[in-house]
Amino acid sequence: MKKLLFFLTLFVLCYAHPLCAKEDKKILIINSYHKGFQWSDDVLKGMEDVFYDHPEITINILYMDSKRINSKEYYEKLRELYKLQLKNQKHDLIVAVDKFAYDFLIEYYHELFTDEPILFTGLEQFDVKQIHAKGLDDRIYGVMEKRAIGETIPLMAKMIPHLKKITIINDASANGDDSEPFIREAMQEFHDRLEIEYIRESTLEELEHRFATPKKEEAIFYIRFYNDRYGNLYKNNQIANMIHKSALPVFITDTLFIGKGAFGGKLVPIQRLGMKTGEMIVNVLENKIHPLHVETFDEYWYQFDLQKIKQFDIYPNPTVPEFELINAPETFFDRHRKLIDAVFLISPFLFFLILGLFHNIYMRIRSEKELRAVELQKNKHQQFIIQQSKLAEIGEVFSSIAHQWKNPLVEIATIAQDHFYSCLNENDEKNNQFVHDIMVQVRYMTDTINSFQAFIMPSTTKTVFDVNDAIETMLKIINHTIKYNYIDVKVDISHATNLMVLGYKNEFMQTLLNIVNNSKDQIIQQREEKKIKRGMIAIVVYNHAQKVIIEICDNAGGIPEEKLPHLFDAYFTTKKQGHGIGLYMSKLIIEDKMGGKISASNKNDGACFIITLGNVT
Template identity: 40%
Template sequence: MKKLIFLLIFPIFLFANSKILIINSYHKGYEFSDSIVKGIEEVVYPYTNIDINTLYMDSKRVTSKEYFSNLEKLYSVQLKNREYDLIVAIDRFAYDFVLDVHEKFFKDKPVLAVGIENFYEEKAIKYGVKDKVSALLERRDLKSNVKVIKRLIPNLQKLYIINDKSENALHTEPLIQELFEDFDGDYELIYLKEDDLESLKEKFQVEDENSAALFIRFYKNKDGKLNNNREIENFIDNSKIPIFITDSIFIKKGAVGGRIVDLYRFGKASGEMALDILYGKEHKVIIFKDLNYVFDSKKLEQFILPVSVLDVDYEIVNKRETFYDKNRGFIEVVFKLIPLLLFLILGLIHNIYKRKQTEKELRQRIDFDAVLLNAIDSPIFWQDEKGFIVDSNSQFCSLLKLKCDQIYGCDEIYGKKLEDFSSNPNVLLIIDVLEKYKQNKKENYEFKFYDLSGEKKFYLLKQEKFEDKKSKTEGTVTIFTDVTKEREVAMEKQRNRQFVIQQSKLAEIGEVFSSIAHQWKSPLIEITAIAQELFYTRKCDGCNKNEKEDESFVKDIMNQVTYMTNTINDFQKFIMPSNKKKEFNIYDAVKSVLEIINHNIKYNNIKINIDVKDDTKLNVFGYKNEIMQSFLNIVNNAKDALLEKNDYKNRNIEIKLFNENKYLVITIKDNAGGIDEKSINDIFNPYFTTKENGHGIGLYMSKVIIEDKMGGSISVKNVENGAMFTIRLDQSI
């Protein structure tokens, strides 16, 4: 606790009876130095145990050696027997003076130089005060201001840099020299210092939207005559080209603005440094970098400068007064009188106000209900007890393909019955759907519909009774819920489920067949061994004829056994489902399928012709075995159709492979008379079959494999004397 109390009162003891002497280079009333002094005092005055004294040198108006000599004599009287803990020198004249008299008046006292642009350590060493001097440098940002000017005036042709010939101006010369060294030549850069204020006024009296000026200072003409701030303000304000500035003196006084040194904030930073020095912190030289972008609203409007294009934070001052600003007094009086006026006229306007308010609320409610209903994706409409349409939302109008307003729906149908639009086929479909729904209201009724773009939609229909107790009317609300996405998801799940089931079945068949194949291979090997043993054990002298017959017999047995073994192996590979997609040759897949069913095709006298167009790219990426199964389904269907034709001598299947754009196209055409037109659009549906013992899954699975699993397409159409299936496989995948 004692330690905490000590920390709280330590600054008081540290600053006890501390004294600061501010030596101002200029006279009282000069805005530059007065703003800095004000900032210092703002920071230091709260410390009641710190005393501040300010001396003015007036070096803006008098700079002779005789004056400074007499000033030193005057200060020797004023400062006699007075001790200061810190000397603050504002600007270069005060700093140079303090260095000259430091040994005499301020020996061993710390010095804080503020407002100077450059700090030369050699100078401090020369006067023996290197370890005593701290400085806060006022560094003008000329480069950033030039960038701002170029951004605000894209077609800039001339840029004037305005500076005078004073000693202070010499310290800014290096910054101006850097501008000329970095100059890119896109415009004319002109340096004005060998001039006077009157000639500058005359020079900038001609309007030029492609010219601008950067004002640094111009307090002295080339003949040494001093210009006061009011004269400079008048010159800047009346200039016909925009003038940008580097410090805060002329903001709100005619200048456009720029990246400026705010002298008051600069003074506050100086005050903080002064406290640090009194705390005993070691001296340091700091460049004041807390610059900000400030622009005059009236000047931006005068020169049409789009300050919003700047990608920096900026402040706008001198904004135009609003109506409230201009009439603040009158408005405040009116507001004070409003309660009295309201009491006087409230009785007269009460009924009108209530009626208007009710109408407004009703309109708002109607608009809100309309927006709310139209925000619902489901088509909705109301009918009264006689079947007349009372209201609807815009989605219902779209369902009927009628023109409608996005807020108030379709006026065309209000007060009418659906039957009044019997010429509209969409309305007839809705009427038919409603009739079917009435037969079984316990369940939602689902129906298909084609929207304006021709896309098929699925809707669920639901009706509910409504009753308006105020108007004592009742009717029916009909809601059509769009379940297209849900149906698509369900159908996709069904297709995937069928694909998985089919693969599972094929895998099981493959495993069973593998077991059968394994069991068959052993007897085949035994048959081969017996045949060979029979052949060799019957060899005898003089039995050449029998040996040749036996050799031929054994050879035939061996060929048949080899063929059976190869067929078992091929079918075993074919029946097993693919684990992952891979690249394969479609022609090889087709040939493999035909090899498997070769005897069946040949036995039934069916001729299969394969035509591969020249230079056809035959490789695709996907599931080889599944494609083979799809192809087998189509060929088997063609075979069954040909067998039903009973034309034993004319049974043909033509298979063509060719490229079309990025697709590999496979067509399978037969001459079995074609597919019944009533059935052709349904043959790819699950469980649909035209065969007596068919299961209706083969072509459906073919469609799932080709379209969903391989990103292709399959279609069928009747051609001359037969049907043709077309498979398209994307080779760019």
């Protein structure tokens, strides 16, 4: 009995004492993409599900953002950043999520790490020679992702007996390059039975237009399409919207877009891929597997969207023996199962539940009233900010107009003097000419003040206006201010085909004036400091994807990088006597009132503002 008590005590003390617990493990995860990219987020979620049962594992995640920025220069900068971040840090395992992170680690491993093992996940291609060349044979593990490309085309042919054409969509990314051999192999196998078109470069707008017409003998096989031919990165909701709008059934290879517009197919469950990766990570940390252990994840789910099955009249059965239906309608019992169970379990408390519901409704109504009041106050505040900014610019504009008046007034005085001294000796025709000259100058003064009054009048309703006309009007008003400060302004609309937009023209001109005046002030400062000889402001207007893009760039040295994120904040200014509401007002006008977008960056030797507005066709 004493021995039993001794061993029980020893057991409790051992497992309660930190020295007997599992040793802490540190994992560094380098994610190829940005936070919010659904594929990698699902992989990480699967890993975390496994790590939940392993509290000894601590993870640190670095995001490379390789979908939005992918260049050798960027990776070299990233290497330098990681050198600083990882200096004097030691990890038990480095995990690379997808191809970009893996290639980055292999390329710069010996600069960033010492002897830490690497485990990759999500790759479709793996080259042992590359590992051997870098001397990393003794520290590589991995989980390969295999898409069912070769199996999906015959599946489509069986489910659609009258199928004659398949369009395969795969973007021109590095991931797309890895999938291409499997796509080419499948195309070769079925080229004599089906017409197969392969698309790697396009835009979502083009694809939406192309697949807007129903064709019963055609279908789409979607692999991926995150980057278009211009390098733009699409979000998952934009891709899902394109897939949902398609008048052709869209077969897919993983679970990202099932239930979001895709018809379905033989799918890689992305979160399960993450769980498989998490299980291998645990095995590596516990030394249960040896280096160069690479597994292929070949688990698939057959899933189909019931709504799309009804839309296209295509049924998986009996082609697929076991499958899951997504978006299947629930029965009344399924929809209200919890409520029905609750009725039997908590019927004595129904009275209090009803009171609680009434109270909840009351609080919701009250909350909505408060939200409406806050929203109303917000709108008033925005209008106040806009009017404040207009008043702040009036002095600047009025100074320009006063300068414009000086020349005509001097001219009028000269003409009047000439007329006075010569009227006795000249005929009526000469007198008439003098009168005519005087009236021309007076009319010029009248037109100037009218333009000024029209400019400062707030717009009351949205109208369709020409962006180029607004730019020219704004430049006429400040022409002398620009001219006598030795600034060249160039407007280029040579690549524009449609410059009509819907919005508030005067407020839009105020936005342009804010930006141009900021450039002018910075140019004057740069010239006073002998950094430039002559100022330059370039305004380029062009169309892209049914949008009007206005770029306003200068040569005034740019904006400090640390101030760029706050440039459009209220009351933030880079000037000693600035009021800090000009650019904030500009953002409110462009984004809140006109539904567009405004951003700023440094480009070449100055600042560059980009305004994007929707076209009116």
